[in-house]
Amino acid sequence: MVRTLAILVALLALVGGAAAETRLQGNPVQGGLLIGRTDPGATVVLDGRSVRVDADGVFVLGFHRDAPASADLTVTAPDGSVDRRTLAIAARTYDIQRIDGLPSRMVTPPPEVTERIRRENARIAALREVDRPESQFRSGFVWPAIGRISGSTAASAS
Secondary structure, eight states: OHHHHHHHHHHHHHHTOOOOOOEEEEOOBTTOEEEEEOOTTOEEEETTEEEOOOTTSEEEEEOOTTOOSEEEEEEEOTTSOEEEEEEEOBOEEEOOOOOOSOOHHHHSOOHHHHHHHHHHHHHHHHHHTOOOSOOGGGGOOOOSSOSOOOSOEEEEEO
16 A cells, blocks of 8 residues: 555656746846756747757846847746746846947948948858857856957946
C-alpha cells in the first residue's frame, strides 16, 4: 500500500508538474535588456517571436528604443505547462542631440556614397539575421570604444 501510494505521488508529480519558474532580471524599459532564467528545455516567445534559450535555461530579451508600453512573454516548460506574462515596458526619455549647418554633401551624399551606404546596410541586415547558439551575453558587456559618449539616453526612465 505504501509503495503504491509512493508510485502514485511520483506519477502525479510527473503528469501535473509545476509550471516553469521563470525569473527575469533587469529593468523592462525602452532600449533595455532583461536576462531571464527558466527550466532547461523550455521555449520562450516574446511578442510572437522565438527567443533562443541556452542549455541552462538562460535567455536575453531586448527592447527597441521605441518599444510599445507592453510586451507579451510566453514560456512553455518541457512538461507543457505555460507561463504567460504581459511585461510593462517603461518609456525612456532620450537626450536628443542635433547637428545643424552640415555641408549639403553630408546631408545628401553623392550617388556613389549612397550606393556604398546601401551595400553596407544590406550587410548589416544580413548579419542581424544570424542566430548563433552561443550565449556570450552571460559574461556581460563592454564598451565598444573609449571616448566621448554622444547620443546617450537620459539618466531616468519616465
